[in-house]
Amino acid sequence: xxxxxxxxxxxxxxxxxxxxxxxxxxxxxxxxxxxxxxxxxxxxxxxxxxxxxxxxxxxxxxxxxxxxxxxxxxxxxxxxxxxxxxxxxxxxxxxxxxxxxxxxxxxxxxxxxxxxxxxxxxxxxxxxxxxxxxxxxxxxxxxxxxxxxxxxxxxxxxxxxxxxxxxxxxxxxxxxxxxxxxxxxxxxxxxxxxxxxxxxxxxxxxxxxxxxxxxxxxxxxxxxxxxxxxxxxxxxxxxxxxxxxxxxxxxxxxxxxxxxxxxxxxxxxxxxxxxxxxxxxxx
Amino acid sequence: xxxxxxxxxxxxxxxxxxxxxxxxxxxxxxxxxxxxxxxxxxxxxxxxxxxxxxxxxxxxxxxxxxxxxxxxxxxxxxxxxxxxxxxxxxxxxxxxxxxxxxxxxxxxxxxxxxxxxxxxxxxxxxxxxxxxxxxxxxxxxxxxxxxxxxxxxxxxxxxxxxxxxxxxxxxxxxxxxxxxxxxxxxxxxxxxxxxxxxxxxxxxxxxxxxxxxxxxxxxxxxxxxxxxxxxxxxxxxxxxxxxxxxxxxxxxxxxxxxxxxxxxxxxxxxxxxxxxxxxxxxxxxxxxxxxxxxxxxxxxxxxxxxxxxxxxxxxxxxxxxxxxxxxxxxxxxxxxxxxxxxxxxxxxxxxxxxxxxxxxxxxxxx
Numbered sequence: 001x002x003x004x005x006x007x008x009x010x011x012x013x014x015x016x017x018x019x020x021x022x023x024x025x026x027x028x029x030x031x032x033x034x035x036x037x038x039x040x041x042x043x044x045x046x047x048x049x050x051x052x053x054x055x056x057x058x059x060x061x062x063x064x065x066x067x068x069x070x071x072x073x074x075x076x077x078x079x080x081x082x083x084x085x086x087x088x089x090x091x092x093x094x095x096x097x098x099x100x101x102x103x104x105x106x107x108x109x110x111x112x113x114x115x116x117x118x119x120x121x122x123x124x125x126x127x128x129x130x131x132x133x134x135x136x137x138x139x140x141x142x143x144x145x146x147x148x149x150x151x152x153x154x155x156x157x158x159x160x161x162x163x164x165x166x167x168x169x170x171x172x173x174x175x176x177x178x179x180x181x182x183x184x185x186x187x188x189x190x191x192x193x194x195x196x197x198x199x200x201x202x203x204x205x206x207x208x209x210x211x212x213x214x215x216x217x218x219x220x221x222x223x224x225x226x227x228x229x230x231x232x233x234x235x236x237x238x239x240x241x242x243x244x245x246x247x248x249x250x251x252x253x254x255x256x257x258x259x260x261x262x263x264x265x266x267x268x269x270x271x272x273x274x275x276x277x278x279x280x281x282x283x
Numbered sequence: 284x285x286x287x288x289x290x291x292x293x294x295x296x297x298x299x300x301x302x303x304x305x306x307x308x309x310x311x312x313x314x315x316x317x318x319x320x321x322x323x324x325x326x327x328x329x330x331x332x333x334x335x336x337x338x339x340x341x342x343x344x345x346x347x348x349x350x351x352x353x354x355x356x357x358x359x360x361x362x363x364x365x366x367x368x369x370x371x372x373x374x375x376x377x378x379x380x381x382x383x384x385x386x387x388x389x390x391x392x393x394x395x396x397x398x399x400x401x402x403x404x405x406x407x408x409x410x411x412x413x414x415x416x417x418x419x420x421x422x423x424x425x426x427x428x429x430x431x432x433x434x435x436x437x438x439x440x441x442x443x444x445x446x447x448x449x450x451x452x453x454x455x456x457x458x459x460x461x462x463x464x465x466x467x468x469x470x471x472x473x474x475x476x477x478x479x480x481x482x483x484x485x486x487x488x489x490x491x492x493x494x495x496x497x498x499x500x501x502x503x504x505x506x507x508x509x510x511x512x513x514x515x516x517x518x519x520x521x522x523x524x525x526x527x528x529x530x531x532x533x534x535x536x537x538x539x540x541x542x543x544x545x546x547x548x549x550x551x552x553x554x555x556x557x558x559x560x561x562x563x564x565x566x567x568x569x570x571x572x573x574x575x576x577x578x579x580x581x582x583x584x585x586x587x588x589x590x591x592x593x594x595x596x597x598x599x600x601x602x603x604x605x606x607x608x609x610x611x612x613x614x615x616x617x618x619x620x621x622x623x624x625x626x627x628x629x630x631x632x633x634x635x636x637x638x639x640x641x642x643x644x645x646x647x648x649x
Contacts, residue, residue, distance in 0.1 A: 174368035182382030183356030
């Protein structure tokens with residue numbers, strides 16, 4: 001067997017593994033644990049300088065309710081959903097169509113268009129900052145939710161098309177040919193044959209795009225100023241300004257902000273079933 | 284009517300000519316098999332008839348109508364793929380009815396046709412299963428069922444049995460044969476297995492490197508191969524070929540040299556063959572006699588004997604180093620290294636000229 005399973009390795013390797021693994025695990029999780037502990041730490045502890053010790057009492061309920069009551073974080077979270085969900089639907093939807101077209105049809109510009117989608121992703125996004133802001137101001141999209149939605153959909157479309165095109169290329173082409181000989185139109189082939197077989201890819205991509213867009217901080221600060229359109233990532237930053245050094249509240253706010261992508265992942269897990277095309281063709 | 288005609292059909296992929304001018308007629312209701320080695324273009328030719336590949340030049344007519352530029356869906360053909368191409372997310376019933384559903388057929392019509400197909404192919408207990416829950420043979424039957432419900436003019440089969448094990452292949456071969464008798468439809472079948480071709484076809488088309496070598500019924504190709512390629516391809520085990528020369532040509536007889544010094548007299552009436560002309564002598568292993576009885580004999584050394592029970596195959600070497608395989612009765616045996624005398628009957632000999640074209644056919648049916 002390769003690599004050698006640890007149960008079969010020399011004793012010193014096994015002991016070392018049993019000691020080092022938990023240490024590595026704790027070290028990895030330390031920042032997250034720190035934030036979680038800080039979010040249940042009472043304000044008094046922080047004022048007294050007790051940043052990393054045991055909290056004097058459990059102030060979790062107090063902190064979390066304060067975050068929602070005294071700050072617009074509820075609005076920010078709602079804005080994040082308003083931006084992220086249409087983007088996921090738009091980007092994944094568009095890429096299903098464009099990926100199918102690029103994967104199925106032979107035409108001269110096929111490879112060039114594909115490279116165009118992929119190459120866009122290689123431009124360092126910092127360079128785009130000023131042009132995008134300029135463009136959004138001129139077209140009146142600046143500081144609006146739909147502006148962010150449009151921008152994110154366009155930005156993610158390149159990667160999504162690459163993902164979908166490669167996935168569809170991996171499906172047996174004989175399925176499409178068989179339907180063509182049967183007289184099925186191209187749109188019906190897409191809707192009834194290809195789309196159902198793309199479920200694992202759609203699920204995986206949705207989670208990815210949801211996470212990318214939800215966690216985006218850079219473009220939120222570039223394109224949005226006002227509270228009405230501010231997503232929670234940039235909104236957290238503005239929380240910090242409101243109460244100087246209110247780390248317990250900021251920690252609580254960040255934990256809340258981090259939850260939706262995690263929940264999304266667990267919800268979509270059952271759709272990541274590989275082997276959906278078993279039995280379609282021989283082998 | 285569902286005759287298929289190909290006139291000077293050519294296919295090019297870029298600079299490579301894959302099909303180099305094919306003329307063929309398949310009659311209505313005929314079972315026509317395209318056979319040939321890998322890469323000869325038989326699948327490409329089938330796909331051109333289906334409409335999945337463009338015809339570079341030439342004409343295709345189905346049922347008397349020109350279908351060269353017509354979309355696959357409008358040609359009235361149904362295709363069974365080598366890989367079955369079943370839709371994995373649909374049940375057997377949905378798979379069979381899919382094409383009809385998508386083209387707007389009424390539900391009761393779809394049900395009626397599906398019932399006919401599933402009765403014919405014994406799929407009734409499998410209708411609610413998904414393809415992943417079926418065996419290879421069952422999947423192939425579903426693929427055939429999907430073709431049947433479309434009631435096409437022409438059925439196209441692209442090596443449908445190559446993914447099945449040997450026993451299943453024999454069984455499915457018989458089923459497809461019965462299907463042809465029941466439906467009386469024109470069927471074009473591609474295979475690289477010449478046993479399938481011989482057992483199933485009304486007409487065999489032997490292809491090699493994009494050209495038709497010979498067209499004919501199975502027995503015609505067996506007894507009267509037009510050239511060396513067809514002679515070597517049809518018939519298992521392969522025909523023995525001996526490169527030799529014509530010694531003399533007098534009256535109606537040709538004297539052909541045999542390895543080891545003997546000669547055999549073949550009927551050469553009317554042939555323009557001169558003395559010392561290089562020729563190839565062909566004789567099938569099953570037409571050689573281990574008893575030594577025949578119009579001429581040749582002495583060989585036994586290399587290897589294969590005992591199959593029903594027959595015994597002797598692989599021997601000739602005096603000039605060439606090889607000769609002989610098929611004998613199942614009770615025959617021999618010791619490797621021993622000498623054997625093999626009898627050759629003139630009636631079973633084929634003679635080919637230097638370019639491979641047949642001069643004499645050993646037609647035993649005459």
